[in-house]
Amino acid sequence: MVVAAARALTGRTSCFVGIGLPSTAANLARRLHAPELVLVYESGAIGAKPSRLPLSIGDGELAETADAVVSVPEVFNYWLQPGRIEVGFLSAAQLDRYGNLNTTVIGGDYRRPEVRLPGAGGAPEIAAACREVILIVRQNPRTFVQTIDFVTSVGYGSGPGERQRLGLRGRGPVRVITDLGVLEPDPVTCELALTQVHPGVEVDDVKKATGWPLSVGELTETAPPTPAELAVLRELEGGTR
């Protein structure tokens, strides 16, 4: 999944990165096939070149290796909002067929939820303003649901034309990378369809892991991770203390 996400950054120029899988994937890409990729962290580190994976988005390593360190209001207002950043990398606890994301609450009432999640953070504006969004989410019926419990960040809303109506200027999610394969939005309906499976994964497995009737597009199989990709990934992951 991380390798597939790193590959998705081939040829990209800049990436807004959150901590966790997105950060691992973006750093892997920078080590392998995208050495010029500009990593932008919401803590204000622009062009960070960490030698090890940061545990948090505010690690000193990020500030020390960045081209520029700016304030948090500046990173959102001057850098993200005008659409200067090409790719936004996001994850979520729940996602629906239109790539809308929930990172706020699960179950119960908003004020008294069954599970209180961390909340929005930078995600709503990353989802709105990055020129494209790539999602990385583990796929199972709890995460890929018919209806998300809270819309924290907008993908394609309720379908075609909704982003334009809402004035969201980025394209929206162009790719969802999961532990089973890759989903991409249908150009007409905006609904996510399976377009790629990882080695050893059957289409039926992916359907079972999806909470809506999953459509399947023209299907390819993910090339297995190369020894070089795995070696760099292990080195990166081994470096976080």
Add this chain to the structure above:
Amino acid sequence: MELVGLAEGIAALVRDGDTVALEGFTHLIPVAAAHEIIRQGRRDLTLVRMTPDIVYDQMIGAGCARKLVFAWGGNPGVGSLHRLRDAVEHGWPHPLEIEEHSHAGMANRYVAGASGLPFGVLRGYRGTDLVKHTATLAAVRCPFTGEELTAVAALNPDVAVIHAQRADRRGNVQLWGITGVQKEAVLSARRSLITVEEVVESLAPQPGAVVLPSWVVSMVAVCPRGAWPSYAQGYYDRDNAFYREWDAISRSRSRFTEWLGTL
């Protein structure tokens, strides 16, 4: 500006029922000041912060907070804030009201507050469910283009508390590295307390530093390692092990209460 001891500064500036912003975006988190607020038994606080992390988890678990105004509440790089979750999900130690925004929204609320404006404006929130639940944001039309944007109410905390690397003897404060939203927090607040690693004769220039002149700061308290377990660039690193340890401490009420007793 007055140079004070930490306990004296908290006693003078932070009162029951206040709206308090302890800011720090992963770096320079004013942990020692937060612990002093807990020790002095402050109650009914409205806690404001973009990224409430383990220090707000501690204050919420200790019963200091009535309300939380925030954008992202997690243990960065580790997982959930168990005390925050317990307060929201089960009302322990008492119910916690929440007012929830995005990072961009919170940042613009501080900027508006620091600028003496009633609201900030941004492209944000449209299409999200935050619109339905958060009273401090509203749609606004651009008077020039007619475009619909989002207005967010200014934040003007009663008191802002931040940690900085150093101050000079006159109380001018200097911080550098990731400086987050601390300048805006101090300038938006009615009163401010800044803890510093050290007081020096004069401030040598630092690349990318923010300087807060003494006349916008209420009080400065010297507090070496006052940001631990977060970090102070140029002084000490982040103690990642404690962030992981906090996950275990905060999971159960009894283990947390035991920890609170050692504070």
